[in-house]
Amino acid sequence: MPRTPIEPRFTVEYLSILDSDGNLDASLEPDIPPETLKALWRAMVLGRRLDERMLRLQRQGRIGTFAPIKGQEASQLGSVATLRPGDWMVPSFRETAAMVWRGWPIEKLLLFFAGFLEGGAPAPDQHDLPICIPVATQLPHAVGLAYAAQYRGDDAVVMAFFGDGATSEGDFHEAMNFAGVWHVPVVFVCQNNQWAISVPLKKQTHSRTLAQKALAYGIPGIQVDGNDLLAVYAASREAVDRARGGGGPTLIECVTYRLAMHTTADDPTRYRSEEEVREWERKDPLTRFRLYLEKKGLLEEGLEQRVDEEIAEAVRRFEALALADPLAMFDHVYGEPPVHLQEQRADLAARLEAASGGAAAPVGEPPSATPMRGQRVPRR
Amino acid sequence: MPRTPIEPRFTVEYLSILDSDGNLDASLEPDIPPETLKALWRAMVLGRRLDERMLRLQRQGRIGTFAPIKGQEASQLGSVATLRPGDWMVPSFRETAAMVWRGWPIEKLLLFFAGFLEGGAPAPDQHDLPICIPVATQLPHAVGLAYAAQYRGDDAVVMAFFGDGATSEGDFHEAMNFAGVWHVPVVFVCQNNQWAISVPLKKQTHSRTLAQKALAYGIPGIQVDGNDLLAVYAASREAVDRARGGGGPTLIECVTYRLAMHTTADDPTRYRSEEEVREWERKDPLTRFRLYLEKKGLLEEGLEQRVDEEIAEAVRRFEALALADPLAMFDHVYGEPPVHLQEQRADLAARLEAASGGAAAPVGEPPSATPMRGQRVPRR
Amino acid sequence: MKLDMVKALNLALREEMERDRDVIIIGEDVGVDGGVFRVTDDLQRIFGSQRVIDSPLAEAAIIGTSVGMALYGLKPVCEIQFSGFAFQCFHQIENHAARYRSRTRSRFHCQMVIRMPYGGGVRALEHHTESEEQFYAHIPGLKMVVPSGPRTARALLASAIRDPDPVIFFEAKALYHAAREEVPEESETLPIGRASVVREGGDLTLIAYGAMLRVAREAADVLAAEDGAQCEVIDLLTVSPLDRETLVRSVQKTGRAVVVHEAPRSFGPGAEVAASIMEGAFLSLEAPVRRVASYDVSFVGFARERANVPDVARVVAAARETLAF
Amino acid sequence: MKLDMVKALNLALREEMERDRDVIIIGEDVGVDGGVFRVTDDLQRIFGSQRVIDSPLAEAAIIGTSVGMALYGLKPVCEIQFSGFAFQCFHQIENHAARYRSRTRSRFHCQMVIRMPYGGGVRALEHHTESEEQFYAHIPGLKMVVPSGPRTARALLASAIRDPDPVIFFEAKALYHAAREEVPEESETLPIGRASVVREGGDLTLIAYGAMLRVAREAADVLAAEDGAQCEVIDLLTVSPLDRETLVRSVQKTGRAVVVHEAPRSFGPGAEVAASIMEGAFLSLEAPVRRVASYDVSFVGFARERANVPDVARVVAAARETLAF
Numbered sequence A, B: 001m002p003r004t005p006i007e008p009r010f011t012v013e014y015l016s017i018l019d020s021d022g023n024l025d026a027s028l029e030p031d032i033p034p035e036t037l038k039a040l041w042r043a044m045v046l047g048r049r050l051d052e053r054m055l056r057l058q059r060q061g062r063i064g065t066f067a068p069i070k071g072q073e074a075s076q077l078g079s080v081a082t083l084r085p086g087d088w089m090v091p092s093f094r095e096t097a098a099m100v101w102r103g104w105p106i107e108k109l110l111l112f113f114a115g116f117l118e119g120g121a122p123a124p125d126q127h128d129l130p131i132c133i134p135v136a137t138q139l140p141h142a143v144g145l146a147y148a149a150q151y152r153g154d155d156a157v158v159m160a161f162f163g164d165g166a167t168s169e170g171d172f173h174e175a176m177n178f179a180g181v182w183h184v185p186v187v188f189v190c191q192n193n194q195w196a197i198s199v200p201l202k203k204q205t206h207s208r209t210l211a212q213k214a215l216a217y218g219i220p221g222i223q224v225d226g227n228d229l230l231a232v233y234a235a236s237r238e239a240v241d242r243a244r245g246g247g248g249p250t251l252i253e254c255v256t257y258r259l260a261m262h263t264t265a266d267d268p269t270r271y272r273s274e275e276e277v278r279e280w281e282r283k284d285p286l287t288r289f290r291l292y293l294e295k296k297g298l299l300e301e302g303l304e305q306r307v308d309e310e311i312a313e314a315v316r317r318f319e320a321l322a323l324a325d326p327l328a329m330f331d332h333v334y335g336e337p338p339v340h341l342q343e344q345r346a347d348l349a350a351r352l353e354a355a356s357g358g359a360a361a362p363v364g365e366p367p368s369a370t371p372m373r374g375q376r377v378p379r380r
Numbered sequence C, D: 001m002k003l004d005m006v007k008a009l010n011l012a013l014r015e016e017m018e019r020d021r022d023v024i025i026i027g028e029d030v031g032v033d034g035g036v037f038r039v040t041d042d043l044q045r046i047f048g049s050q051r052v053i054d055s056p057l058a059e060a061a062i063i064g065t066s067v068g069m070a071l072y073g074l075k076p077v078c079e080i081q082f083s084g085f086a087f088q089c090f091h092q093i094e095n096h097a098a099r100y101r102s103r104t105r106s107r108f109h110c111q112m113v114i115r116m117p118y119g120g121g122v123r124a125l126e127h128h129t130e131s132e133e134q135f136y137a138h139i140p141g142l143k144m145v146v147p148s149g150p151r152t153a154r155a156l157l158a159s160a161i162r163d164p165d166p167v168i169f170f171e172a173k174a175l176y177h178a179a180r181e182e183v184p185e186e187s188e189t190l191p192i193g194r195a196s197v198v199r200e201g202g203d204l205t206l207i208a209y210g211a212m213l214r215v216a217r218e219a220a221d222v223l224a225a226e227d228g229a230q231c232e233v234i235d236l237l238t239v240s241p242l243d244r245e246t247l248v249r250s251v252q253k254t255g256r257a258v259v260v261h262e263a264p265r266s267f268g269p270g271a272e273v274a275a276s277i278m279e280g281a282f283l284s285l286e287a288p289v290r291r292v293a294s295y296d297v298s299f300v301g302f303a304r305e306r307a308n309v310p311d312v313a314r315v316v317a318a319a320r321e322t323l324a325f
C-alpha cells in the first residue's frame, strides 16, 4: 500500500549512427541501397542550393517571405525517404527539401512564395498536403488522414512535420492524444531546430527532451541526432514500418539546428550568438554524409553544377509564368459559386475592364508594402 | 554513440495510505490536527448530503442542471484543505464540497444553479475563481494567477481542479507547459473519476496514468488513491509546500469515481454497468475515513442531523431570495455602460413597465423548456 | 410519419449513412450515449464504433481530424456538444475547413458538416444558451444553415451532408422536442442558400430562422388578428450564403421589414439582412428595417433569459412601429 | 516629435509601463526580439523579462494566463503575432476575457489589451493579411479599437491600457511604417467609443478606420477635385462600441454614406454601420448606404491582394454612384 513507483518505468532512447566527424556505428548502419543514398545526397545538395537561390530571389523582390531550411536537410530527407509514394506527407512551412523529394516542382514552390495560390495546389495524384502556416494545426489533419486510411483499409502511412515550438500548441497535444487512442498509422517528425523564431527551447518547455512528450500519450518516442541522416532514416524506417504493421503512432524528435534566419523577415543576430551558429556549422548534416558517401565511393562528379542548372531552369520556368488572372480569386471558394460571389466577380471583371490595360493595373504587390523588420521592400 | 536510453529514467509514483477496508499505513500517515480531521469529516458529510438535497431540488424544478460530486469528496477536500485562505482555488464545475470548504455560502451555490448570475460572484475577500463550465479553460487562469502572485512577491499558492476528460483539451497542455516553463506556484489536481460523461478513460487517452502526463512538462506528477483522504492530503501538502517554497508546479492525479450521474441531465445506465458502480461503492471515501476517525474517537454525535439542518436553512434562505431585477443583466457588461447598452436597458425597462406586474412577466424560465435527455421540465 | 426534430435529425443521419459509406460521425458522447440530446441515438449500434466515433474531449481535434478525414475523401458529420464550445475549434474551422478548397485550388476540399445545438430555452448554464451564427456567417468558404423544425431539419441535414462544402449546421435546442411534424417516408433535401416564404402578406416582411421562426409566425398571427396587418414571413433556413433575392423581392412588395434573431444585436446577422435589404430595395422602403434581437450582453442566466431573448410581444411591437413609421 | 506608428506604439507601451507597475507585456518574440514588427523593441531590456515575457508558442495560453493575471490585478498587454492566429485563443477571449466581469458581477474583471497586427500591404503569406475585426465587434464585453496612424495609435493604446475592460487593439500592418506623424511630448489619450470627423463636408459621409482611412481621405480629395463633391470623412477609431451618434449626425447632414473596410463584405462591420445609419437617419437618407469591402473570398495571395482590398478608385466609384443615386 505504500508509496511505490509505477512499473514499468518510462524510458526514451537517443539514437546516433554517424557522428559529426563521420565516425560510423556500423552495428546500427541502416541498409540503404546505393541508388537511394545517391538520391538522398543529391536531394540534400539541392535543398541547400535552392535555399541559397531563394534567398537571392527574395532579396531581389522576385518572391516574398519564406523559411530557409539550411541545416535541417538530414531531418527532412532521412525521414521522408522512408515513405512510399502512396503514403502521405503533411508538411509545416519549412520542408522545402522534403517537398521536392516528394515531387513538388520547384517552380510551383516559387510561385507559392511569390504570392500565387496556384503554387499551393498539390498534383492530382500527389498524396501530400500543402504548406501549412498556422503552427501545429496540420497535426490533427495528419491524424485524420491516418484514420481515414485505416477506415478504408488502405495501408498508407502518414508522416507529419513540425518544429520544437509547435509542441507548445494545444493542437499538438490533441493530435498526439487522438493518434494514441485511435492507434492510427501516423509518424510525428519534430524538427527540433532549437529555436522558435527568437525563443530558445529552454523557454519553450521545461521537459528535458521533446521525445519524452510521447509518454503523455502512451506512444513510443525517440530522440535522434537530426543532423545524422542515417539515424533519422533508421528511426523513421522503424516508425513507418511499425505504423504500417498496425503498431500505431510514433514521435521522433530530430535534434537539429536552423543555421539561417527564421524567415527572410528575421534577423537572428538579435537573439543568438555567432558562436552558437558556428558550433552547429561544425555539425552540418551535409559534411558528414558527404564523407560517408566518399568512403563508399558514391559521390558523383559535377553534381553541384547539375543541381544548380536544374534550379536555374526551374527559376526560368517560374519567371515565364504569366501573372494569373485576378478573377481566379473567385474560383474554388465554394464548389459552386453562390450568387453574391458571381456578382462580386462581375464587379471585379468590370473594374479590370475599366482599368485600361485590363488585368495589369490592380494586380501585383500592394502599394505600400511595409517591410517586416529588416526586410527590404521588394519590387517585381 | 549507439542507441541509448536517456538517463535519468522517468518515474511516477502511486500513493495510498488508508485503503478501502480502513487499513492504515502508519508510516505514511500525515499529521493532521484532530480539529481539522473533524472539520474534514463534517465537510465530507455535508458534501454528500448537499448533493442529495440538490438532486431533489433539481427534480422539483427549484434549481437547474448541476453536477453531483458523490464519491469524489476525498479528492476535493483532502486537496483543498491544504490551502490557506490567502491561497487561490480554481474550480471546474464539480467542486461543491471544496467550494463550501472555501467559504461559498450554500444559498449562493443554489442561486447559481437556479440560473442567477448573482450566484457566481465570489465574496470580495475570497480568493477563489467562480465555477468554470468550458472544460480545461480555467487551467491557464490558474497559471496566470500564480504568475501574478510570484510577480507581486506574494506567497500565495494556486490550486486548480479538473477532470480526466479535461486532460485531452489543448488548454490543459498549454497551461501545464507554461507552468513548467515559468516555474510558478500552482498545483494541478485532476479528479480522475474514470468517466467524461459517457466516455471511459481508456477512450480518453492511451497513457497508463494521467500523472505521467507531467513528464511532458518536466514537472513532478503523482497518482494517489483519490478515495483516500489521507493520501490526497499528503500528496497535496507536499505539492503545496513545494510550490510555496519556490519548487514550482505539480500534477496530482486522484484516482476516484463519479458514483452519481454526470449531471442531472445524464442517464449513466446508458453507458456503464451497475456492477462497476457497486464495485466503486465498496471504495466509498466516506466509509474508510469514518472508520479512521472512529478508531481515533473523533466522531461526533448527531453530525448528520446538524448538517441537514444547516442545509435546510440555506435552502430556506435561497428560496427567500426575491427574483432579481431583469435589468441587472445590463450591469457589469462593461465598467461603464456604453450608450447602446443604456438604450437597450431603457428598452427593457419600458417593456417591464408595460407588462403589468412589472418585472414579473418576462422573467422566470423560458416558455418552451426542452429537457436534455431524461431531464424533467422543471417549473418554479 | 410524425417526428420531433431530434428524431428527424436522427433519421436523416441514418439515411445518409446508409446511402454513403464515407459518411461518418464524430463527437463527444455521440456513440454509446447517442449524444447529449440523443440526435445520434442508436447509430453506433447500427454502424459500429469506427463510423460513429466517441472522441476524446477536444473540439479542435474533432474538427482538425475531421478535416483530415475529409481531405482523404470521407464525409465527416461532427457534433460539437454545444455551440458555446465551438470556439475551441474555431481556428480549425476558419484556418482550414473553410479554406482547403481555395488553398489547393480544389485539389482538396472539405465535405463535412459541423452540427451544434444552439440557443436558449432549456434552462441551461453558461455557454449552453448562446447563439453564435454570426461568427460563421462572416467566414468565406463556409455555409451556415439553421433549420426551423423537424421537416426542414431532416431535409437540410441531408443536403448539408451531400454538399461539397463545409456546412455549419445549427440546431435550436428549444425546437428539439418542441413539436412533432409530418415528414415524408422518402428522404428529401432542400436547396442550401434558399430562403422560404412560409406566409404571404403585403404589409410587412418578417424575417427569422431557427427557434425565432415560431416567434415571428405567432407575431404575424397577432398582427393579423389585432391590427389587420398581413405579414409575409420568411424562414431564412440558410443564414449564409444569404438569399438576398428572396428578401429583396418581398420587401419590394411590402416596403417594410423586421428581422428577428437570438444572437446579440450589434454586428449580428440582422445587420447584414438590414443592409442587404437597403441596398436591394431602397426605393421601396417606407420605414427603416428594424432588428429584434437579444441585447448586447453576455450570458444572463436562465432566470433572466426570457427578458433577453426576443419574444412575440417584442416582435409585434417592432412591427407596429415599422407599420406606423 | 515625428514618429512612425511602430515607434508611437512603442512609446505608448513604455509610458504606460513607467506609469503603472501592473502593466506587463506577454507574447511570442516580444522580448529579446522586440516583436515581429519591433513594436515592443527594447522594452524587455528596460523593464526586465518578468514584465516583458517571451512566452511559449501557444496563443490560448497567452490569453488564458493573461486573464488569470488580470483577475489578480495585473494589466497584461498581450501580443498575438498576427491577427490570423488569434482564432487559437478565441475561446479564451469569448468565454472568459469578455465575461469575467459579468460572470462575477464585477468581483473580478479583465483589464487587458490584446494587440494584433492585421490587414494587408506587406506581401505576406496566408493568415498574415486578413482583417478579423468583425469577430470581436460582435462579442459583448469587449471593445474593438483600430487606430489610423501614429498619433491615434499612441493615444488609443494608452487609453486601452487604462480602460477597465478588455480591449482588442488592431494595428494595420500597412500603417506601421507608412508615414511619420507629429506626436506631442506628453502622453495623451483618446476616448474609446468615440469616432472622429477628420474632414468636414456636406455632400457625402465616408466612413473608414485603420489602413482604409487613408484610402477614404484620398477618395475625398479626388471627389473634391474632380466632382466638386465635399465629403465628410469619419475615422471610427473604435469599431465597437460603435459611435452611432457621430455617424447619424453626419448622415443627417449629408444624406449619403459609404463605408469602407478591409474585412470581407458579407456579415462584416459595414453591415452594422449601414444598418445603424438606416435606423438613425432613415428620413435623411437619399441613397442606400454603400459598402466598399474586400470580396467574400478567403486568402487570395499577395499577388492578387490589390485586386481584392478596397482602393481609392473603388471608393470613388461607390461614392459617385451614391451621389448620383
Ligand SMILES: Cc1ncc(C[n+]2csc(CCOP(=O)(O)OP(=O)(O)O)c2C)c(N)n1
Pocket (backbone or CB within 6 Å): A094, A133, A134, A135, A162, A163, A164, A165, A166, A167, A193, A195, A196, A197, A258, A262, D028, D057, D081, D085, D088
Ligand atoms: C498559430 C501560430 N502562431 C504563431 C505563428 C507565427 N510563427 C510562425 S513560425 C513560428 C515559430 C515556429 O517555431 P517552430 O515550431 O520551432 O518551427 P521552426 O520555425 O523553428 O521551424 C511562429 C511563432 C504561426 N505561424 N502560427
Ligand SMILES: Cc1ncc(C[n+]2csc(CCOP(=O)(O)OP(=O)(O)O)c2C)c(N)n1
Pocket (backbone or CB within 6 Å): B094, B133, B134, B135, B162, B163, B164, B165, B166, B167, B193, B195, B196, B197, B258, B262, C028, C057, C081, C085, C088
Ligand atoms: C470545452 C468543453 N467541451 C465540452 C463540454 C461539455 N462537457 C461538460 S462536462 C464534460 C465531461 C468532462 O469530463 P471530465 O473532465 O472527466 O470531468 P467530470 O465531468 O468527469 O468531472 C463535457 C464533455 C464543456 N463543458 N466544455
Ligand SMILES: [Mg+2]
Pocket (backbone or CB within 6 Å): A163, A164, A165, A191, A192, A193, A194, A195, A196, A197
Ligand atoms: Mg524551431
Ligand SMILES: [Mg+2]
Pocket (backbone or CB within 6 Å): B163, B164, B165, B191, B192, B193, B194, B195, B196, B197
Ligand atoms: Mg471525469
